[in-house]
Amino acid sequence: MKLRKGIASLKKGEAHVGTNEAAREAAIAEVKRIFEAQFGVP
Amino acid sequence: MKPMAIPAQPSAHLRIIVALLAAITLVAISAHRAQAAEPETVRITSDVTHLGPFTALLFRPKGKGPFPAVVALHGCGGLFNDDQEIKGREEDWAERLAAVGYVVLLPDSFTARGVRQICSGPDRKISPAERADDAAAAAEWLAKQPFVDASRMGLMGWSHGAMTVLWTVRKGFMQGPQYKVAIGLYRGCRKIAKLADWHPGVPLTLLLGEDDDWTAPGPCRKLARREGFRTVTYPDAYHGFDMPDAP
Numbered sequence: 001m002k003l004r005k006g007i008a009s010l011k012k013g014e015a016h017v018g019t020n021e022a023a024r025e026a027a028i029a030e031v032k033r034i035f036e037a038q039f040g041v042p
Numbered sequence: 043m044k045p046m047a048i049p050a051q052p053s054a055h056l057r058i059i060v061a062l063l064a065a066i067t068l069v070a071i072s073a074h075r076a077q078a079a080e081p082e083t084v085r086i087t088s089d090v091t092h093l094g095p096f097t098a099l100l101f102r103p104k105g106k107g108p109f110p111a112v113v114a115l116h117g118c119g120g121l122f123n124d125d126q127e128i129k130g131r132e133e134d135w136a137e138r139l140a141a142v143g144y145v146v147l148l149p150d151s152f153t154a155r156g157v158r159q160i161c162s163g164p165d166r167k168i169s170p171a172e173r174a175d176d177a178a179a180a181a182e183w184l185a186k187q188p189f190v191d192a193s194r195m196g197l198m199g200w201s202h203g204a205m206t207v208l209w210t211v212r213k214g215f216m217q218g219p220q221y222k223v224a225i226g227l228y229r230g231c232r233k234i235a236k237l238a239d240w241h242p243g244v245p246l247t248l249l250l251g252e253d254d255d256w257t258a259p260g261p262c263r264k265l266a267r268r269e270g271f272r273t274v275t276y277p278d279a280y281h282g283f284d285m286p287d288a289p
Contacts, residue, residue, distance in 0.1 A: 016255055016280040018262055020147065023276035024282040027249050028138060030274055031198065034247055038223040039110040039194040042103070042143025 064259030081128070081136065084179040086149070088179035090218075093172055096154040098147050098180060099128060101140040102189065111145040113180045113221070115173065115203030116225065118161040121150040131200065132143035145190050147183075149176045151206075160202070170202060174209035178216050185219035197221040201281065204229030204248070213243035225249065226283050230257030231265045246271040 082102075087095040098122065103109055116132055123129055128136075128148070136146040152158065152171045160166045179199060185192035199207040203225030209222045210216065224242070227249045233238050250259035250264065252275050259275050266273045276283060 017282040017285070018280050019285050019287075020251070020279040020283040021277065022250065025242070025280035026276060027227065027274075027284050028054060028135075030247070030249060031135075032139075032142065034225060035110070035112065035139075035196055038196065039075070039244070042110050 055202055064205075064206045084147075084183070086176075086179050086183045088175075088182055090182070091175045091179045093155050093168070093175065096150055096179075098149040098183075099136070099147040101148075103135040103140050103143045103145065104166035107145070108177065108191040109143055109145045109189060110196070111147065111184045111190045112139055112198060113147045113149065113177060113184070114139075115177060115197070115199030115206045116151070117199075117201035117203050118166070119159045120152045121148055122153070131243060131282075131285045134286045135198075135284075142243075144189075145184070147180055148254075149173075149180050151176050165255075166185050166202075166231050167223070170205035170209045173203070173206040176214065177206060178212040180215065181219045181221060186254065192219050193222075195219065196223045196225070197226070198225040198228045199229075200284075201229060205234070207246075208234050208242075211242050213241045215243070220244070227259055227284060228254055230263065231262035234260055234264045235268075240269075242269055242271050249271045249284045250275045251277060251281060252277045254281045257283040 051242060081099040083097050084100050085095060085097050094231060094238055114132065117127070119129070121132060131203070132148055136148060139146045150170055152160075155168060157167050160168060181195055184190045184195060197207055197210060207224050207226040207230065208231070211221065224244050224246045225248075226246070228251050229235075229248060248262050250262055250273055251258060260271070263273050263275070
């Protein structure tokens with residue numbers, strides 16, 4: 001239900017989709033850290 | 043008092059510094075591109091996919107391996123744009139991970155099933171539960187490749203792909219080769235939270251946007267407390283905060 005609401009609101013332009021450069025860089029670092037912690041440095 | 047003279051043009055030193063910085067930036071970008079291999083399209087057929095065969099884009103690091111591998115699952119918009127080019131977010135992540143030594147496989151759950159996208163429209167034609175079969179088939183396929191270390195395979199996904207991650211990592215689902223760790227970016231958790239028998243079978247982290255008004259982060263944080271997995275929430279971040287080409 002929430003998902004459908006989200007889709008509907010996105011169609012109406014009410015939901016936001018967009019880049020946050022600081023969050024993007026932090027997420028990239030976090031993903032690399034998680035994989036390295038699990039698998040070691042490739 | 044004599045006024046200080048302000049040069050109308052940048053000094054020669056400043057121009058040299060700017061030129062050097064530009065050159066360094068270009069070299070860095072070129073190096074990043076050079077380390078990332080060009081993707082190839084592979085076809086995956088498996089008994090576990092109820093929706094049938096599908097294709098995937100494969101990014102390989104240079105060298106023979108065996109390398110750790112990451113399967114990355116696209117969102118509701120699909121893997122490709124209207125020009126049939128890989129979308130910027132998926133390409134950026136795949137190139138980054140391949141450049142540091144991971145095989146990256148991006149299953150395309152839509153094209154082979156005659157679907158372009160499922161973000162809009164009354165019905166979602168392909169569910170995360172169905173796409174979980176693709177994720178399992180992708181692990182099977184990777185485990186058979188000589189350049190992949192099947193003991194080091196991870197799973198990640200964005201939005202609808204992150205929901206697929208949650209369906210894939212539930213305890214007891216995968217019977218074949220296993221993912222050892224999983225990551226989902228900006229996923230809603232209301233639906234999966236209603237499943238009392240849903241428990242993650244691998245270490246799981248969800249990366250969430252604090253201001254996500256499409257898939258709010260609260261239910262995922264609540265589910266994380268119930269099930270003991272990690273969430274990381276980024277402030278001032280909407281849905282799709284990692285897209286390199288979004289406004």
